[in-house]
Amino acid sequence: MSKLRLPALRRLVLVVGLVIAPALAHAFETAARAAYVFDQTTGTVLLSKNAQEPLPPASMSKLMTVYMAFEAITTGRLDIDERLSVSSYAASFGGSSMFLDTTDQVRVEDLLRGVIVTSGNDASVVLAEALSPDGTEAGFARLMTDRARQMGMMNSTFVNASGWPVAGHRMSMEDLGILSHRLITDFPTFYPLFAETEFPFDGRVPSNSSNRNPVLTMGLGADGLKTGHTEEAGYGLVGSAKQGDRRIIWVIAGLDTAEARREESIKIINWAFRQFAQSDVADAGTQIATADVWMGEAPTVGLTVAEDLSLLVPLLGQTEIVANVVYDGPIEAPISAGQQLAELVVNLGELPEKRIPLVADRDVARGGFATRVRTAALVLWDRYGPAATPEGS
Structure with missing residues (x-):
């Protein structure tokens, strides 16, 4: 045969x-220039507005620096109790800061808190220089871009570790959502750092020790992740909240004021949890x-x-x-x-x-x-x- x-x-x-x-849920109209809302529990995208457009991410891009630091700790390249030196370059940064100087030897854990809670530009650069193959922030930024591509973040290009305004430093809202999902799932032991509301490092500048995330203490289940603001980027927030068995992640950018950022985040949380349910x-x-x-x-x-x-x-x-x-x-x-x-x-x-x-x-x-x-x-x-x-x- x-x-x-x-x-x-x-x-x-x-x-x-x-x-x-x-049935049809009530459509959510956001005032943000770009937005991405993701139900992490079921893997459902609830809202996508200009979500794949590369935009200036401001300090929200510090999440990539934090992710790579967590990864280095997990693989043994960095120890959480290790003390790192502060270069004159790192100490020169203004804006959000831990107010470090070149005489400091700072624990990695404190640097991470400084990035996550107080959005320290100087702390971001100290971590970047320690992890860069050539000891420079630029070298670390190239690693950030390569790692982002490996993680499926195809609309992100990094020029620095802090989100300091510079041409070509871009992330999409969808990529920030992907990154947030990975931070939560890949590093559950570190993730509670994002819910800390205060980090008064060494008693320096107490007025700068508060977490800028406006919804952490509002009883809505919010427990992360990072705010961002520059004149070019406007006001933005990468947030996550858990209610019951469900967790959502939302990313917004391009709002005009900090108050608008807060109000938009509250609306998104309420909409995502009240208009949808897990079946x-x-x-x-x-x-x-x-x-x-x-x-x-x-x-x-x-x-x-x-x-x-x-x-x-x-x-x-x-x-x-x-x-x-x-x-x-x-x-x-x-x-x-x-x-x-x-x-x-x-x-x-x-x-x-x-x-x-x-x-x-x-x-x-x-x-x-x-x-x-x-x-x-x-x-x-x-x-x-x-x-x-x-x-x-």
């Missing part, structure tokens, strides 16, 4: 029913559909979700949502349990399309001689109809 070739693959779409709570749709291993198998010991394979599936949905009633299972089939055996074979594509009103991987629920071995004979007969039937069989001859 000649070898049977796999038929041309077709993009197959299966309609499945999921009972969840949909548990299926437990891990739940079969969503079946897919056709080519040359397998079984003609079909079950498609399941690999992890518990929760979707973020608007809070406007109960109805049935029709979702699509999409795969290229038939799927050639052998197939391994847990192998991704398809996607569940769900649309929820104005929210972005959600695509969830579906995996094989079991192994399907390649069939033996009997399977090949049966498959050949089916191919002939499809091609020639009854004339292909002895009875039709």
Whole structure:
């Protein structure tokens, strides 16, 4: 018998029913020049306004400096109790500052608090010079850009470690959202630093010891991350808040005043938590559909979700949502349990399309001689109809 070739693959779409709570949430109109709101718990983008546009990030870009310092501590390149010298270059920075001088030997932990809580430009440069391959801030900025690309932050280019205004230093709101997500998930032991409201380093300039994040103490669940302001960038904030089992991240930029930044953040928190809720749709291993198998010991394979599936949905009633299972089939055996074979594509009103991987629920071995004979007969039937069989001859 000649070898049977796999038929041309077709993009197959299966309609499945999921009972969840949909409808259109009230659209949020933000006064920010650019904004990005992300439900971290379900991976849902709630708002995107000019979110991929590279903009001056001001001190919000210090989050990348902090991320790289956390990474260096985790890998052993830097010790949290290590004391670093302050160069004359680092000490020369004005603006937000720890008011360091060249006689200081500062613990890494204090420098991190100085960056996170008091937004110290000088502290950012001390960390940058310590981690740079050539001991310069410019060398560290190149590392920042390279690392950002590796993390999927394609609209970020760093020229310095502090966000000091300079041509070419840019980040998008989406990239700041990606970075915030990574800070929260990659460094859970360090993340509580972002919720600290005061850091009176060595008693220097007490008036500069307060965290500028305006929503930390408002009882809204906010626990990070960083403000930013320059004349060019306007007022911005990268924030995160947790209420119940849900966490959101929001990024806003280009507002006219600090008060506008505060009010916009409050509105976003309330909107994100009150207009949407997390709905548990299926437990891990739940079969969503079946897919056709080519040359397998079984003609079909079950498609399941690999992890518990929760979707973020608007809070406007109960109805049935029709979702699509999409795969290229038939799927050639052998197939391994847990192998991704398809996607569940769900649309929820104005929210972005959600695509969830579906995996094989079991192994399907390649069939033996009997399977090949049966498959050949089916191919002939499809091609020639009854004339292909002895009875039709």
